[in-house]
Amino acid sequence: MTKKTVDYIQSIRAGLESLPAGPVNQALEYYEEYIADALEAGLSGDEIVAKLGSSEKIVAAIRAEVLINDTEKKPGPVRLMRASGNAFRQVADSAAKASLIMGAIIPIAVAILFYIVSVATFIGAIALTAILVYGMLQIPVIYMAEKFGTAGFALFISVLLVATGIGWWYLANSITRVTMKALRKLTQQTKELPIKNPALSTPNLVMPLRRFSFKKRLPVLLGIGLLGAVLLFSSGLPLRYFSIWNSMKPANLTRLQKEFEPQTVRNISVTTLNSRIVVQQGNTAGLAVSYEQPDWMSGAIEFKDDTLIFRERSNGRLPFMDFIAIHEGMTTVTIEIPEGYVFNNVSLESTGGHITTAIFAKEVRVHTFNGNIRFNSTNRMYTIKVSAPAEKIYVGGVPLEPGSIIDGRLKNRQAILESDNGTIEIDVK
Amino acid sequence: MDPQIKKGILDTIVLAILRKADTYGYELSEQMAGLMDVSETALYPVLRRLEVQGFLETYSVEHSGRLRKYYHITALGLQQLNENAKELLELQRIISWVIEGVKNHDEKNG
Incomplete structure (x- = not known):
């Protein structure tokens, strides 16, 4: 490796820094090997770099592909926006841009909308739970059943809303996956290769955090919701509210x-x-x-x-x-x-x-x-x-x-x- | 050349080169360069695409203290190459006919 080619590879690596390591290493491996073989064949560093073209071009090509593949694998609002934005920026001529907009803008918009709905549901869950907990704290201690009932309602409603929010999130995720498939077709990209060499699949640099898995915690969540429902209904609160809501004459006057x-x-x-x-x-x-x-x-x-x-x-x-x-x-x-x-x-x-x-x-x-x-x-x-x-x-x-x-x-x-x-x-x- | 046609032909050329013998990235690109003007940036995605589609597979061979990746055409790849070749023959027939027509026209007027 000459200084020229080392710098070249370095600039590609730097350009792809924020992307998952696996596919990036695959690409770098290819270009490193190419350079080594070219040097062996007697080419100078300058000649090789001229042959390969600008590192920005290589970075852009790898980036567009990796972003789409990565988003398909692990969908999310940020990834969706990043991959879509990148895809739109990549396409230069207006005809291709038009077909990209026609093909992808609706699913992208729907997915983003569903993510927003999901987040709004989570916020709603937090707000409603806070209100209910406040209400529960206001109940005098002598009315224990009502206190527990309200706490049960808080649990029940928060689980219900969180579950709904998760539902929206998963829905948005699957729309994102479909969108990425469409984007890949429209921008003529290739799917990710399975990584054979385990040494290449180093931990992802973008998301070092362990992803929170709702699926694993679903039984716990449902258990909490059920407990809440049991508390709520055994307290008799729903019946009381129902009778007030419907202007019924209460008993025990x-x-x-x-x-x-x-x-x-x-x-x-x-x-x-x-x-x-x-x-x-x-x-x-x-x-x-x-x-x-x-x-x-x-x-x-x-x-x-x-x-x-x-x-x-x-x-x-x-x-x-x-x-x-x-x-x-x-x-x-x-x-x-x-x-x-x-x-x-x-x-x-x-x-x-x-x-x-x-x-x-x-x-x-x-x-x-x-x-x-x-x-x-x-x-x-x-x-x-x-x-x-x-x-x-x-x-x-x-x-x-x-x-x-x-x-x-x-x-x-x-x-x-x-x-x-x-x-x-x-x-x- | 139209990018769509170029892309289709690129795949076919790579498969055709590999049909003769397994080879590695730099060598492959040198052979390609002898046939048509193709940038190095275009070749890597082609190889990846063909691998994802199962038309070729790779293996590594040690070469002067480092690993060199060799590309090998699969049975599926050979099948695909045959199909592509058939299409190219068809295309050739059409092209000959068009060129023939243009030639005759030119001769009449020239």
């Missing part, structure tokens, strides 16, 4: 009841998650509050200064109750008031429950996120400001423009009715 002297109550404030609120005029002389409490709620009836306060809150047994409360519950908080009695301020608020009210007060505020409002304004007594989605407001059965103000007979009595997603009906008879 506790009845809370309290009576007040109407003269002492000037203001009423009721807040519920998804229980209905009914304010109605009864025949009784007293003021009665009654509430059907499911075992995942806590209701509190309080009397402070001259205000009657009712609050329905989650007792923490079911996580994400605020979210699930947009579904109307079949439980009711009922306030019975004596006929003809006038209050100062009445405020009724519910996330998912319907609100029905027939009350006399100076000011009534009713707000619900997802429920409907039925408001009684006998003889057009109130001045009412309504806000609800278009064409969902009815006054005496007649549709009304949203944001309207209905002038009432009594100017000092006003009501503000807001339903973010429900309908508002106002009775005026």
Whole structure:
């Protein structure tokens, strides 16, 4: 070997540094042998290098082929992009480029899309698991079954999503393989030779890390998922959520009841998650509050200064109750008031429950996120400001423009009715 | 020459050279150079392609303290060579006919 030829081989080797060693060594072996034989035949180093042509050309040819073969063998998004990019760069004339684009651009795009979907699923799995673990930590220790159930759900859903993500990944891999076959045909490359000499198959320089094998860990993964499912279903959580989601009347209701002297109550404030609120005029002389409490709620009836306060809150047994409360519950908080009695301020608020009210007060505020409002304004007594989605407001059965103000007979009595997603009906008879 | 035709002919020439005797890379390329203008960069992929297709196999022989890789045509390679030769004969017939026509035309006008 002369200095010239040694440098030549070195520059080829340097150009292929980032590629798997096996095929690169095969190629280098060929060129080294060629040079040795040429030298033996009496050629000078300069003559040989001139004969072989530029080392860049050799590097490019080997590179294009090795990248495609390597990607077919071990598919992945980075390899896919590298091999495809290289193939497109290799092709110089526009006709070949056009046929390459026609033949390969769709499978490349689909494979990349599937890789993205796969990664998104993994990220989703992590995010959802984090949310569920947070929810689980929020559950009070006395509700152990629910705690374990939520943990089980976190396990189950993460395994499910991870498995789905793996599915997308494998799908993307097989599309990548097919794409590489097409690329090889389109760019007229050769498949990889099996390496006979084991000394040549030194570890791959690009990916020294041991590849994580999902296949081997699949039984463990499925076991975890199954454990999660068992925990989840034995906790009874799904049934509870199912009943709330479908607005079913829950079992195990506790009845809370309290009576007040109407003269002492000037203001009423009721807040519920998804229980209905009914304010109605009864025949009784007293003021009665009654509430059907499911075992995942806590209701509190309080009397402070001259205000009657009712609050329905989650007792923490079911996580994400605020979210699930947009579904109307079949439980009711009922306030019975004596006929003809006038209050100062009445405020009724519910996330998912319907609100029905027939009350006399100076000011009534009713707000619900997802429920409907039925408001009684006998003889057009109130001045009412309504806000609800278009064409969902009815006054005496007649549709009304949203944001309207209905002038009432009594100017000092006003009501503000807001339903973010429900309908508002106002009775005026 | 059209690259597609050149590529097909390259394969055939390599097989034809190997049919006579087993040989090594440099020698093969020298023989090729005597027949047609082919760059060294083109020959290596041809050899690899033929090997992958099973038309030739290799073995190493020690030569002055190093290993030299020899290429040997397989039975499958011989079969392929016969087929390629048939196609070339066909092509030759067509080429003769075309050249004949061009010649006659030239004679008439010339």
